[in-house]
Amino acid sequence: MSDEGKTSAYQSENVMEKPRKRGVAGHCAKFWWAYLVALVIITVIVVPVVILVAVPKIAQQKLDDAELTLDSIIMTNSQSENFTMSVNSVIRSDGKVHAIIEPFKGVMYIEDLPDHTPFATLDFPETTSEAFQVVNVTQFTKIDDMGAFTTFNTWLVNNETFRVTVMGDTHVKVKGIARRYPVTFKKTIDMPGLQMFAGTTVFDTAITLKPDAEGANFRGKARIPNRSLVTFEVGNATFHNYLFGEEVGTVYIDNLNLKPGDDNVFPMRANITQTPIVEAMGEKPWCDTAKGVLPFQLRGKNVTNNGQYLTYFTDALASGNQSVNIDIRTPFRKLFGSDLPCTKH
């Protein structure tokens, strides 16, 4: 192979050297065939190499270099088998190549799980290679793989951050070239998770001795931080309520709609077994140094939205315990007018 290459290089040098000694016109007349051969070579090899190899490589390279940032994901109208998803994102590139990227379906999967099972498919609209391209998509989304979607929600609820990949095959049209080039759009992004709602606080609490009309003997407000970029329409959520490892009741939060940020405040109510609470309130350190702030834990029990049972949120919220310290002394004082005496321990 390399020998053949050398021979042809040598021959072409000969072709180029000889004509220098003759006149331009004679040279052209005599060696028209050489130009024809050169033209044919350029047309047959060089142009196709540029069009078929170089341009698509550049197109793919430019697409690979572009950066995708997710600004927000909004899940609304959550139903058992589907929901509406809005994704607001930006694609940034150097903007040097003028090209159109055809619409395509991009699958989304968790990068750090080896099976890369898609949990959702995003319909990307046609985009251009502008340096700053806002891509907002709102679409009805059918949950094709409930296991993968539940896992995504579970990671979102539990993790500090995790990686999600968006990938799809599409075509690029470069300005001035009729051909469409197949390219692959593949971007991996870091997604902040909810960290099991760490930092949730409960305030404006009140307790009653008898359950009210809704069966609750505890009411308060919960401020639930959302560190993720995702807005969730969760619906009516119930939680197991644990104290010192024992289940002591059920917590209800209705119409839970979590937006990114710190101002997610929801009324909560609970139906709590009173005995373990009263006992703890009379024991050290809760009755003195801990000031009646009890270390409860919450774990998802059931999520329904407009009468539909949402397994993907139920399972995600059930995947771990969320610690919430609740001041029981303040509502206790309001109810009884005094603290419980500390029993010796």
Ligand SMILES: *[C@@H]1O[C@H](CO)[C@@H](O)[C@H](O)[C@H]1NC(C)=O
């Ligand atoms: C979405 O799912 C619900 C069940 O959860 C079903 O009743 C409804 O028809 C679905 N919507 C569409 C458009 O498929």
Ligand SMILES: *[C@@H]1O[C@H](CO)[C@@H](O)[C@H](O)[C@H]1NC(C)=O
């Ligand atoms: C995309 O969505 C963002 C956030 O909701 C919004 O600020 C922006 O105006 C939208 N842009 C377009 C082009 O729709």
Ligand SMILES: *[C@@H]1O[C@H](CO)[C@@H](O)[C@H](O)[C@H]1NC(C)=O
């Ligand atoms: C995310 O959380 C899941 C389950 O809670 C865990 O198995 C996984 O290792 C975590 N991944 C990362 C990247 O933190």
Ligand SMILES: *[C@@H]1O[C@H](CO)[C@@H](O)[C@H](O)[C@H]1NC(C)=O
């Ligand atoms: C949550 O806490 C309860 C009570 O301590 C315990 O029984 C349960 O196994 C915990 N669940 C998880 C998922 O950590």
Ligand SMILES: *[C@@H]1O[C@H](CO)[C@@H](O)[C@H](O)[C@H]1NC(C)=O
């Ligand atoms: C909660 O309320 C229901 C109905 O009033 C009652 O049957 C149940 O025992 C209560 N649970 C607790 C933990 O108090």
Ligand SMILES: *[C@@H]1O[C@H](CO)[C@@H](O)[C@H](O)[C@H]1NC(C)=O
């Ligand atoms: C949640 O509630 C729905 C509707 O009431 C019920 O069908 C489902 O079995 C419940 N799931 C759990 C885990 O309790």
Ligand SMILES: *[C@@H]1O[C@H](CO)[C@@H](O)[C@H](O)[C@H]1NC(C)=O
């Ligand atoms: C939550 O429950 C209440 C009382 O049962 C009901 O009126 C309301 O429609 C439910 N909300 C949702 C979003 O399902």
Ligand SMILES: CC(=O)N[C@H]1CO[C@H](CO)[C@@H](O)[C@@H]1O
């Ligand atoms: C407590 C906490 O981390 N809150 C965050 C909630 O989400 C917003 C937006 O993503 C952040 O700015 C907050 O810091």
